[in-house]
Amino acid sequence: DWTPDNVIADQVAAIKAQIGGARVICALSGGVDSAVAAALVQRAVGDQLTCVHVDHGLMRAGEVEQIETDFVASTGVRLIVRDEKERFLTALAGVSDPETKRKIIGREFIRVFEDAQRDIVAEAGEHGEEVKFLVQGTLYPDVVESGGGEGAANIKSHHNVGGLPDDLDFSLVEPLRTLFKDEVRAVGRELGVPEEIVSRQPFPGPGLGIRIVGEITAERLEILRRADAIAREELTKAGLDNEIWQCPVVLLADVRSVGVQGDGRTYGHPIVLRPVSSEDAMTADWTRLPYDVLSTISTRITNEVREVNRVVLDVTSKPPGTIEWE
Numbered sequence: 001d002w003t004p005d006n007v008i009a010d011q012v013a014a015i016k017a018q019i020g021g022a023r024v025i026c027a028l029s030g031g032v033d034s035a036v037a038a039a040l041v042q043r044a045v046g047d048q049l050t051c052v053h054v055d056h057g058l059m060r061a062g063e064v065e066q067i068e069t070d071f072v073a074s075t076g077v078r079l080i081v082r083d084e085k086e087r088f089l090t091a092l093a094g095v096s097d098p099e100t101k102r103k104i105i106g107r108e109f110i111r112v113f114e115d116a117q118r119d120i121v122a123e124a125g126e127h128g129e130e131v132k133f134l135v136q137g138t139l140y141p142d143v144v145e146s147g148g149g150e151g152a153a154n155i156k157s158h159h160n161v162g163g164l165p166d167d168l169d170f171s172l173v174e175p176l177r178t179l180f181k182d183e184v185r186a187v188g189r190e191l192g193v194p195e196e197i198v199s200r201q202p203f204p205g206p207g208l209g210i211r212i213v214g215e216i217t218a219e220r221l222e223i224l225r226r227a228d229a230i231a232r233e234e235l236t237k238a239g240l241d242n243e244i245w246q247c248p249v250v251l252l253a254d255v256r257s258v259g260v261q262g263d264g265r266t267y268g269h270p271i272v273l274r275p276v277s278s279e280d281a282m283t284a285d286w287t288r289l290p291y292d293v294l295s296t297i298s299t300r301i302t303n304e305v306r307e308v309n310r311v312v313l314d315v316t317s318k319p320p321g322t323i324e325w326e
């Protein structure tokens with residue numbers, strides 16, 4: 001019988017058999033897969049597991065706290081958060097090209113993770129145990145996809161941040177390899193992973209970095225973070241989370257348009273709402289959101305985020321548009 005309980009029991013036994021008394025590490029991105037994989041491994045081997053979250057400063061409002069506080073409280077996972085916001089901002093300074101952004105974010109991520117790993121290895125060394133294992137949240141569809149077949153053309157370099165290079169000297173622990181996404185969610189709920197993480201919609205590894213069209217700066221990230229938080233809050237309040245695959249909120253940082261507020265002229269930035277419906281992100285349609293919800297989001301963003309004076313709706317399917325703007 002397939003039940004979350006049975007999966008947990010089987011995987012806990014398998015993980016114990018694989019890892020024994022060794023140390024194991026995991027990169028926590030904030031996404032469902034790495035969180036549930038980590039919670040499973042924690043259930044099996046406790047503090048032999050150390051999780052690392054690389055805070056690249058490109059997360060949405062509240063997400064780092066969700067990992068740092070809620071996830072740790074509910075699972076008991078040992079977590080190291082590396083605050084690397086300045087490092088990523090510096091590395092990304094002056095860069096507008098989307099693929100270059102992805103490459104830089106991926107490169108810096110790996111460097112920080114390797115640093116953290118060295119620290120953990122050094123600490124573990126004193127206790128005489130080796131760190132030989134790395135947890136990955138690989139799902140069944142990922143296994144099938146990478147097991148050959150053409151798949152989709154590589155239109156964007158979708159290297160998963162949280163995805164690590166092949167040449168790291170680790171054995172992989174992949175407790176979700178036989179599961180589909182909805183099964184992973186069921187297992188996560190059973191393990192007590194917070195609902196905000198378990199039901200999280202897809203969010204790209206490079207985060208808000210690829211939702212600012214133009215250069216990434218701390219100020220622009222803050223503008224986008226505030227607009228995004230309003231959109232998410234209103235979509236949730238309207239009960240629309242299950243109807244939407246995801247809703248990127250995009251800042252057109254290099255575009256300005258004229259507006260009017262009170263007695264004055266404004267010259268602000270547009271925010272794009274990109275709600276999409278999809279089965280697997282390979283194709284998508286724009287979601288027909290209720291006008292009153294769109295209206296509330298637009299009014300709130302333009303009232304509450306001073307730098308934004310226009311909210312526009314993306315009504316393009318995929319193809320020809322992609323879900324993200326970069």
Ligand code: XMP
Nearest residue numbers: 158159160161202204205206281322323324
């Ligand atoms: P596109 O924009 O190609 O996105 O239609 C398809 C799905 O992939 C997500 N996405 C990414 N995920 N790293 C990721 O981990 C990336 O660089 C990346 N780019 C896009 C996107 O959010 C959507 O779910």
